[in-house]
Amino acid sequence: MADISETRPPERPTRWQRMTDNDIFWSFIHSPGAMIAAAVTLLCILACFAAPLIAPFNPFDPAQISLWDGKLPPAWAEGGQPQYWLGTDNQGRDMLSTILYGGRLSIMVGLAAVCLGMVLGVGLGVISGYVGGATDAIIMRIADVQLTIPGILLAILINGIGRAILPLELREDFAIYVVIIAIGLTDWPQFARVARGATLVEANKEYVQAARVIGLPGWLIMLRHIFPNTLRPVLVIATIGLALAIIAEATLSFLGQGIPPTTPSLGTLIRVGNEYLFSGLWWITFFPALTLVVLVFSVNLLGDWMRDALNPKLR
């Protein structure tokens, strides 16, 4: 047995040392794929969130948009203009700026939807696993039923209901929130299943029994002891869920069920471009689609790596 007092440095490690001195971090800096994926993801997210600072144009400012400049090809193609690198869309908005602003919206919607699904799913999953019995049966059967319905159909349904109960004048303003709720409500069974599985494992461990012997109430045991220990598998699901949520937003918007076409998001841009695809205006749909693919692909790679790193037995 390694002697603790020998191997540990005498002074207490700083928070940064503690964070970097673990197997996950070590696995990360030794996995080129994961580092590239993380770099691309970070770049996409930073660029999109810094859109107001770095975008050459503001697609929300009517003064900067001129229909005369509509449908211009990318700068390097014939007829392209140097100030519009990636060309312009049908309304004369600069593609690059529109993608940055649209990507920001897509990522925000994705993050918010995943958070909603995670809070709901993990909460229900932990309760389901810890309490057991009829509560468990009811929650998990609801999740099972929901999983039999294709996610996007369900999202369309929830989205439709959301719009129908909103008064007409509020629909545009609240469209984004409705989309977030629709995607989040579609997502939760995944989280609930994973969290329940992890809870069943953790609840049998002796530290939970020790907490029960101390006399802590159930909610405190779930919150303080079980929940933090279910986070690892949940984080993996959340990363992959983020990619899926971004796609779900794009799909909803593409189908005309999500964000109104006047607000740029990756989905609405692809939809608008799709109408012009056969007239040869490929760039309107191509660049947003490429952004979506790169973003989703790198987030997925990151999720894959994380699953392996957190569960060394899979390798």
Added chain:
Amino acid sequence: MTDLLKITDLDVEFPTRRGTVLAARHVSLSVAPGEVLGLVGESGAGKSTIGNAIIDLLERPGRVAGGEILFEGRDLRQLDKEEMRKVRGAKIGMIFQDPQTSLNPLLTVGAQLVETIQKATDHKGAAAVDHAISLLEAVGITEARARLKSYPHQFSGGMRQRVVIALALAGDPDLVIADEPTTALDVSIQAQILDLLKKLCRERDLGVIIVTHDIGVIANIADRVAVMFRGEVVETGQVAQVLGAPRHEYTKSLIAAVPRADIRLDRFTSVDYIEGGASEATRIDIRHHWLGQGRRADPSDDAMIEIDGLNLSFTLQGALLKRNRKMVHAVDDVSLTVKRGEVLGLVGESGSGKSTVARLIAGLYTADAGTIRVAGQDVTSKPNTPEAKRARRMVQMIFQDPYSSLNARMSVRDIVAEPIRFYRTTGSEAETRRIVGDLLDHVGLGAKAAERYPHEFSGGQRQRISIARALASRPEILICDEPTSALDVSVQATILNLLKDLQEELGLTMLFITHDLPVIRQMADRIAVMRHGAICEVAEVDQLFAAPQHPYSRHLLDLMPRMEMLTAVPA
């Protein structure tokens, strides 16, 4: 007599991200045909590594860095993969620790045996089947022909280990390496398996290397023994010599730490050599401390735990109809009384229901029938009166597995302070911190440990944290459920000493659960022997060891490892 296996200056290293770890350093060993060599050491000493290195099954990225392994005159390190595979199948057999996982659950025992025989020998078809039957008979399985068609789950643990031994013998090997072959088994089965190994060794002129942490196993089976400590063989010799008159300091302290069944000692001998100079704990004056306060001023009740007619069944297989359900009677009409300040030992083999009784008293399970009274309060069902809740809080528990009994995401301070903070038993956060420090001091970890996280501690140190957490509730009753069975003997001795001291200082009432009779002899005042969920016998400790009344108690006592050859008790 020439050596069957001769290892000279073997080095095994494991490259890790923190640098290379030498798991074995200049190890030299030899085994002759018909000889049992015991390889004994505590966890991490490198004893399994040696076994795996011989048959080239080191877990990656471990590798042999130097030395030679001569087997029947050939250096195994020079063989290529294919030749090595042949040696492994036909010349060297391996027996693993856990018979649950070393057999394929999807194949019949016969299929696994016949496959191995056909690969490793010239027997084919019906001859292979006949050979399989003769092997099963050799390892003591009756009706061998019929049992060939059974699946592993249809065998008990001990029978399964016999099948594993038969598999190891399938290629008619010259050397068998048994890695902790009896650790996962009950004592009664352990004795049978050891006898079988010894018999096979004599009959077939096998060389056997038995890797174990258990001095008792060595005393019973081995001819010669090699003691390992941190990757090095510190002492080799005849068993009687090494156990009776050890030369190396480590061997001496290791043997001193083995609990003795024949005599009751006041304390275990101090074994500082092993824990790397364990810091002498700053003890606190416990009676005038916070720990001693909050007790009831005048405890008049004499019986701290009274259980009467306790029953609990577990559902093995659920069904809508009651008659289709399969139940197991885990606790069958158990009645017990534990007096104030008494240590009651609860002994039994696995599945005897001893842990279930403990969990019932601690309130982790709810009884089907019967009553549990703690300090006179009925706590059988969920306590709903303030008095019953107080009584429940008097009971704290220390668990078996030091690795899963602490929440890895909380600092030691938060773990120990949890009951103090929840019940607000101190005036301020500063006082809480001071008390947590005192508790950690008292269990021998030092107050500085509070800042750290459980993964930074070894098994024995974690068990000390568990004890500090239990003390933080200011319990009057401490239930110890196999508190040392996951620990090395040397660490076990220090933890048992600590528990003994605490029991005396605080006048704790203790329920001590174990399968280990020598341990219970040192700890308990009275002993209850359990079997199949029921209590066979309750007796004073000396009386039980001197004159057991129940046949099952006698049976258990007979199975205790014979330790006569150990050194005389230091005065």
